[in-house]
Amino acid sequence: MKAYRIAKRKHKDTAFSGFGARQYGGRWNFPKHRAVYLSESIALAQLEILVNLGEEDSLKDYLLYEIDVPDEQILVLADDAYPKGWNSPRASPRTQAIGTDFLIDGDALALAVRSCVVPQEFNLVLNPEHPEAEAVIDGAVEVRFEFDSRLGA
Structure with a gap:
């Protein structure tokens, strides 16, 4: 599966380290657990950035990466495994527990x-500590990209 990650240029060297998720946590991981968030399309990756953009943030200086994650190495969360409120605006400890358990396993x-933004589409939580992660991450390709100026900031 082709997947996409948009990261700030200043984080180019650590875009696939999972350190941001480890420091702050995310919807699908508790702090202290590394995770790399990807989207199944460029459009979804853009939307995920836009909904998390702070007032002081700019849409300038972002990079787009394309990465190929082997289908046989992707576990799909079953529809009946999503806890109530999984898509609320703030991350819930229940979704964080699901993702953290996945990372630990x-x-x-x-x-x-x-995706909470477009539930018919998927994001990937990549485990950078998985034995196959390094080879897959090394294959990531930077793609020419910039946000359309009509999207704001």
């Missing part, structure tokens, strides 16, 4: 989870 390279 290490059975697959990535967990496919529905």
